[in-house]
Amino acid sequence: MRPADVLIVAAAVAGSAVATALLALLALRPTRRAPLAWRITLAAVAAVVSTAIGVVAIAQAMFISPHDLAVVLATVGLGALGGAVVAWVLGSRxxxxxxDVARLAHRLGEGEVLDGATNESADVATSAELRVVAAxxxxxxxxxxxxxxxGERLESARRQVVSWVSHDLRTPLAGLRAMAEALEDGIVDDPRPYYARIQQQVAAMSALVDDLLAFSTIQAGTLRLALEDVALGDLISDTLAEVSPLAAAGGVRVDGSSADAVTVLGDARELxxxxRNLVTNAIxxxxxDGTVEISAFVAGSHAVVRVTDACGGIADDDVPRLFEPGWRGDAARTPSTAVRGGAGLGLSIVQxxxxxxxxxxxxxxxxxxxxxxxxxPVAEAGTSGRRRAPAT
Known part of the structure; x- marks a missing residue:
């Protein structure tokens, strides 16, 4: 083929393609909201029409006989018809x-739980893109x-906390009122035992209120930490001294040990x-005659503190729920010896x-x-000195 003929063919093909593309765009414009099958079919027909226009232009330039041109156009027409049918079928699918994906989204919006175990995404869509959307x-x-x-578990825990707090506050308050009335009426010969019991009840209620405030602060994300180097050995010694009266009253021995120079960066008061919560809980x-053991050591990049008790063990089903707010297992940990109380927030606060x-x-x-x-995490070298951490 001569170079001139090549240029003629190229010009004819390019012109027909541009003309058909413009016509297709004009045709698609009013059908922006038309069904997808119509738009796909129109695109397929536009491609075939572009080919037909190019063939006619080339035939005119090359002086092809009318018979041959009719055969070519008939072939192109049949191809256009077949392409339109295929495009319509694919577009309809x-x-x-x-x-189907839209219905899936509607079901999701209505709150229905879509089951992924039944491979519903493959049933809804076979094309890769829509299958990804469905999945x-x-x-x-x-x-x-x-x-x-x-959310339901948290709401249930909140209700339990409110119920137990109400009960745990109502009982000592009733006792305080009775003792106050007895002292006011002068029917008590020796008021000193009443004073001691009043102090105990007030201390118990104060501890309960402190737990509630700590728990609400943690849940609200407003806990602020004054970070400094904290020696776990000193922390254990202070805790042993603080819990010794409770341990002595229960006949429980508490032993504590710490490896040398076990230091973490943290808030000494919160740690x-x-x-204290862990050891008090264990006691x-x-x-x-049982023993509670406290130990601290370094394992890799972390300091580890262990509190081990002799409670007899926890039911396996209850272990995952130990740190849930407000949860107090009925059968967990030797109930015959357990001194129960509080709103079940101690371990949640710890976590x-x-x-x-x-x-x-x-x-x-x-x-x-x-x-x-x-x-x-173990305190890194050069991190000493107090500084305030942001709210968590």
Missing amino acids: VAREAR ELIAASERLEEARRA SRVL RFTPP GIVESHSGTVVARNVDGGCCFEVRL
């Missing part, structure tokens, strides 16, 4: 799958359902609360404080009791 909708449904269940659930220090706390059963293990 895609449109149907799009409607994302199903995954979102599962996440929403899990969030709903977590003291963590250890209350350990029978007389919140530990996590605010970028640490973890876990519980597990050991021989004759259970062990609570706290892991905190």
